[in-house]
Amino acid sequence: xxxxxxxxxxxxxxxxxxxxxxxxxxxxxxxxxxxxxxxxxxxxxxxxxxxxxxxxxxxxxxxxxxxxxxxxxxxxxxxxxxxxxxxxxxxxxxxxxxxxxxxxxxxxxx
Amino acid sequence: xxxxxxxxxxxxxxxxxxxxxxxxxxxxxxxxxxxxxxxxxxxxxxxxxxxxxxxxxxxxxxxxxxxxxxxxxxxxxxxxxxxxxxxxxxxxxxxxxxxxxxxxxxxxxxxxxx
Numbered sequence: 001x002x003x004x005x006x007x008x009x010x011x012x013x014x015x016x017x018x019x020x021x022x023x024x025x026x027x028x029x030x031x032x033x034x035x036x037x038x039x040x041x042x043x044x045x046x047x048x049x050x051x052x053x054x055x056x057x058x059x060x061x062x063x064x065x066x067x068x069x070x071x072x073x074x075x076x077x078x079x080x081x082x083x084x085x086x087x088x089x090x091x092x093x094x095x096x097x098x099x100x101x102x103x104x105x106x107x108x109x110x
Numbered sequence: 111x112x113x114x115x116x117x118x119x120x121x122x123x124x125x126x127x128x129x130x131x132x133x134x135x136x137x138x139x140x141x142x143x144x145x146x147x148x149x150x151x152x153x154x155x156x157x158x159x160x161x162x163x164x165x166x167x168x169x170x171x172x173x174x175x176x177x178x179x180x181x182x183x184x185x186x187x188x189x190x191x192x193x194x195x196x197x198x199x200x201x202x203x204x205x206x207x208x209x210x211x212x213x214x215x216x217x218x219x220x221x222x223x224x
Contacts, residue, residue, distance in 0.1 A: 031210075044215070048210055097158065098213060
């Protein structure tokens with residue numbers, strides 16, 4: 001089975017940097033995804049890691065360590081519109097199923 | 111380019127009833143997955159359809175069933191509704207041959223069971 005943990009809530013200030021951590025214990029692994037979900041809306045894709053290391057995409061970066069079962073999402077130059085839930089999801093070995101963590105609700109304050 | 115669409119947007123049912131939710135995948139996609147998202151939680155995988163067959167299933171009872179049509183669209187059926195079935199039901203589509211196999215989500219159907 002899969003177990004994915006991430007903090008429930010975080011608060012940060014506009015313009016700052018925030019790191020959202022995700023740890024996972026899985027029976028199989030074929031990639032880790034980060035999604036952003038605004039209240040009442042669909043999750044939207046942010047990043048994908050399958051090898052160890054850092055993937056950078058504008059203000060967003062994601063890091064993966066497969067040996068530690070650990071990932072983080074780094075958000076730079078925070079904007080008010082970044083207030084949302086951030087979902088960490090692990091894909092199973094077969095490559096079909098995503099198992100999501102509970103999501104981290106990020107509140108950005110002025 | 112049309113994204114993933116779902117219908118209806120909202121639905122209210124009573125316990126014991128049956129419901130059918132519909133999903134049209136993103137243009138060019140051939141795989142459809144269904145997820146249930148309870149309030150304040152992450153989505154939970156129900157099942158995935160590819161080539162009109164259920165390929166993989168999560169930990170959901172047989173009351174949850176589905177179908178994929180030749181045009182890749184899909185339906186989710188839930189029988190004998192329980193109060194606990196109240197949730198946002200998300201459909202996600204992807205393209206099988208892509209290594210990344212990123213799943214694109216639709217806006218969801220909000221189901222309320224009274």
